[in-house]
Amino acid sequence: MELKLPELGEGVHEGELIKWKVAVGDVVKDDQVLCEIMTDKATMELPSPFSGKVMTLNAKEGEVVKVGQVMLVFEGAGAAKASGTSAPAHSTHAPSAPAPLAAVAAATPQSTSSASEVTIGGSVLAAPSTRRFARESGVVLSQVSASGPNGRVMREDVERFLSGAGAGAVAAGAPTLARGLPSLGNVEERIPFRGLRKKISEKMRQSKDKAAHFTYVEEADATALVQLRNEAKEVAAKAGVKVTYLPFVMKAMVAALKQYPTLNSSLDEERGELVIKKYFNIGLSVQTEDGLTAPVVKNVESKSVIQLAREIQELVDRARAKKLTMDDLTGSTITLTNAGSIGGLFATPVINYPEVAIVGLNKIFRKPVVKTLNGVEQIVIRDWTYFSISLDHRVIDGAIGAEFMKTMIRYIENPSLLVLEG
Numbered sequence: 327m328e329l330k331l332p333e334l335g336e337g338v339h340e341g342e343l344i345k346w347k348v349a350v351g352d353v354v355k356d357d358q359v360l361c362e363i364m365t366d367k368a369t370m371e372l373p374s375p376f377s378g379k380v381m382t383l384n385a386k387e388g389e390v391v392k393v394g395q396v397m398l399v400f401e402g403a404g405a406a407k408a409s410g411t412s413a414p415a416h417s418t419h420a421p422s423a424p425a426p427l428a429a430v431a432a433a434t435p436q437s438t439s440s441a442s443e444v445t446i447g448g449s450v451l452a453a454p455s456t457r458r459f460a461r462e463s464g465v466v467l468s469q470v471s472a473s474g475p476n477g478r479v480m481r482e483d484v485e486r487f488l489s490g491a492g493a494g495a496v497a498a499g500a501p502t503l504a505r506g507l508p509s510l511g512n513v514e515e516r517i518p519f520r521g522l523r524k525k526i527s528e529k530m531r532q533s534k535d536k537a538a539h540f541t542y543v544e545e546a547d548a549t550a551l552v553q554l555r556n557e558a559k560e561v562a563a564k565a566g567v568k569v570t571y572l573p574f575v576m577k578a579m580v581a582a583l584k585q586y587p588t589l590n591s592s593l594d595e596e597r598g599e600l601v602i603k604k605y606f607n608i609g610l611s612v613q614t615e616d617g618l619t620a621p622v623v624k625n626v627e628s629k630s631v632i633q634l635a636r637e638i639q640e641l642v643d644r645a646r647a648k649k650l651t652m653d654d655l656t657g658s659t660i661t662l663t664n665a666g667s668i669g670g671l672f673a674t675p676v677i678n679y680p681e682v683a684i685v686g687l688n689k690i691f692r693k694p695v696v697k698t699l700n701g702v703e704q705i706v707i708r709d710w711t712y713f714s715i716s717l718d719h720r721v722i723d724g725a726i727g728a729e730f731m732k733t734m735i736r737y738i739e740n741p742s743l744l745v746l747e748g
Contacts, residue, residue, distance in 0.1 A: 327376070327378075327399065327400055327401070328396045328398075328399055329360075329374075329375070329376070329396070329397050329398050329399070329400060330393075330394050330395060330396055330397060331363070331372075331391050331392065331393050331394060331395050331397050332372075332393070333393055334363065334365050334370070334393065335365065335652065338365045338366070338393075339392065339393050340365075340390050340391060340392045340393065340455070341363035341364055341365045341390070341391055342363065342364045342365075342388065342389070342390050342391070342520060342521065342524070342525075343361060343362075343363060343385050343386065343387055343388065343389050343390075343391050343397075344361070344362040344363065344364050344369065344387065344388075344520070344521050345361060345362045345387055346360070346361050346383060346387060347359045347360055347361055347362070347371075348360055348361070348380050348383075348398075349380065349383070350380055350381065350382060350383060351379065351380065352379070352380045353378070353379050353380075353402075354374050354376070354377065354378060354379070354380060354400070355374070355377055356374060356375070356376065356377045357373045357374060357375075358373065358374045359371045359372070359373055359374075360372045360373065360374050360397070360398070361397070363391070364521055364522070364525065366525065368650065368651065368652040368655055369521075369522075369648065372397075376400055376402065377402055378400045378401050378402020379400060379401045379402050380398055380399075380400055381398075381399045381400060381401050382398060382399045383397075383398050384396045384397055384398055384399065385397055385398075386480060386481075386482065387518075387520070388481070388482070388518050388520040389455070389480070389481060390455040390481075392455070451472070451474070451477055451478040451479065452467055452478060452479040452480075455481065456479060456480060456481045456484060459481055459484055460479075460484045463484065463488055465484055465487055465488065467479050467484075469487070470483050470484055470487045471483060471486075471487075489516075521616060521617075522614075522616040522617040522619065523616065523617045526617050526618055529678075529679070530676050532679055533676050533677050533678070533679035534676065536679050536680070537677045537679055537682070537718040537720065538718055538719040538720045539674075539676070539677060539716055539717070539718070539719070540716070540717055540719045540724065540727075541674040541675075541714055541715065541716045541717075542714070542715050542717070542724070542727050542728055542731055543672045543712055543713070543714050543715075544712070544713055544728075544731045544732065544735055545710065545711070545712050545713075546710070546711050546712070546713060546735040546738050546739055547695070547708050547709070547710060547739050548690050548708075548709040548710060548711045548738060548739070549708045549709045550739060550740060550741055550742075551571065551574055551690075551709070551738055551739070551741055552690065552709040554574070554741050554742075555569060555570075555571055555574060558631060558632075558635075561632070562632050562635055565632065565636075567632055567635050567636045567639065568635065568639055569631065569632070569635040570635065570638070571664075571666070571687065571690070572610070572634075572635075572638055572662065572664060572687070573631040573632075573634035573635045573638065574631060574738070574741060574744075575662060575685070575687055575738070576608050576623065576626050576634060576662060577626070577631065577634075577737070577744050578734050578735075578737035578738050578741070578744065579606075579608065579626075579660065579662065579685060579734055580606045580608075580626050580627045581733075581734070581737050581743075581744060582730050582731075582733040582734035582737065583606060583660070583730075585730075585733055586726060586729065586730040586733070587602050587604075588600070588602060588682070588721060588722060588726065589660060589682060589683045589717070589722060589726075589727075589730055590602065590603050590606060590659045590660055590683075591603060591659075591681075591682055591721065592659075592680040592681055592682065593680060593682065593718070593720065593721055600721060603659040605624075605625060605627070605659065606625065606626045606627045606659060606660075607622050607623065607624045607625065607626070607657050607658050607659045607660075608622070608623050608626050608658065608659070608660055608661065608662050609621070609622050609623075609658030609660070609661035609662070609678055609681075610622070610623055610638065610641065610642075610661070610662055610663075610664075611661060611662070611663035611664065611675075612641070612642050612645040612646070614645055614646050614648075615646070616648075619645055619650070619655070620655070620658065620661055620678055621641040621642075621644070621645055621650055621654045621655060622654060622655065622656065622657050622658040623637055623638060623641065624657060641654060658678065658681065659681065660681055660682075660683050660684070660685070661675075661677075661678040661681060661683075661684040661685070662684070662685050662686075662687065663675045663684060663685070663686050663687070664686075664687045665686065665687070665688055665689075666687050666688050666689040666690060666711070667689075668689075669689050670688060670689065671688060671689075671712050672686065672688050672712040672713075672714045673686055673688070673714055674686075674714060674716055675714060675716050676716065677716050677717070677718055682717060682718040682720075682721045682722055683715060683716070683717050683718070683722065683727075684715070684716050685713065685714070685715050685734075686713065686714035686715065686716070687711070687713065688711055688712045688713065688714065689711065690709050690710070690711040691709070691710055691711070692707055692708070692709060692710070693707070693708065693710045694706070694707055694708075695707075695708050695710065713731060713734070713735060713738075715727060715730070715731050
């Protein structure tokens with residue numbers, strides 16, 4: 327019997343196979359995790375709707391699999407359930423409750439190939455995603471050596487061809503290494519470019535292709551913010567919450583966004599409309615061992631600093647434990663990225679498309695500055711920082727971006743204004 331990739335969520339038509347949790351010959355129990363699938367929204371585990379033996383695995387790790395494509399062939403009990411029962415697709419980013427998805431496995435008579443598995447063009451067998459990758463890379467599939475079943479060209483075959491590793495099989499008289507030169511295998515390491523790293527690459531490329539980036543940088547006296555945060559740490563510690571600078575910056579962002587609402591928007595190019603959001607959901611860039619992800623703190627305007635600190639702490643913990651849900655990762659209206667814990671004066675962050683702005687918080691450090699006190703210029707030691715903001719110039723003019731930043735910094739330098747203005 328064949329197990330096909332089930333529906334993964336609204337608007338999701340494919341997913342990347344990150345890792346198989348079973349192997350050919352394994353005896354699988356009902357609801358046992360079969361594999362990890364990554365979509366544009368989240369990574370999830372696919373549970374087994376059958377009990378039986380795995381006969382073949384029909385997709386490779388790193389391959390993009392379409393909904394309805396055969397994932398594996400099995401033998402044993404479970405056909406009735408597989409053909410008519412929904413099984414929950416468990417998000418690896420879900421702490422307890424299942425992700426809002428339904429995984430329906432379709433059981434059909436066993437076969438060696440299907441229309442959803444390969445397409446035929448001349449004498450070349452290849453999946454649609456492989457054909458698309460080859461076409462975009464300028465590769466003629468008939469020139470690529472196939473390693474898949476029944477002579478099927480796999481994505482990995484195209485990648486080997488592009489790297490030159492497969493060129494010798496198709497190009498007679500190809501140049502070889504000169505005698506005495508070391509093999510490249512001794513001085514290079516090849517790591518599969520897949521999973522979260524690949525998704526980050528696609529999102530960054532999309533952002534650069536679509537948005538017209540420009541970055542504005544401004545400095546800020548963070549002395550009052552540092553003092554307020556130190557006071558808040560003592561209060562929050564009693565509630566078991568760790569307070570960073572992020573909640574204060576988020577509140578300052580919201581206060582400024584209310585005055586410059588076009589920065590809290592997205593451009594609907596298909597309908598030719600600028601969509602201004604009247605709610606404030608701030609994506610937070612979080613570095614994990616797999617790469618950068620951006621969980622969302624929602625309705626920032628209605629939450630206190632302590633509430634925000636607790637939610638940020640929980641989101642960061644879940645991100646690094648790979649337990650974020652799809653809901654955690656969607657719905658942001660603007661993004662905040664924080665490189666301050668690492669260092670550097672400022673950066674030029676890439677917009678989290680289709681948003682039109684991303685704010686960068688950088689390190690806070692002590693420095694001597696000139697201040698006018700009682701009409702006299704004096705050199706004093708202050709806590710100082712720089713803020714970066716990258717904007718989509720198609721939507722935001724430079725003057726508007728600069729005014730927004732100056733307004734936000736006014737709240738950073740005078741955080742008591744956040745309390746006075748609610």
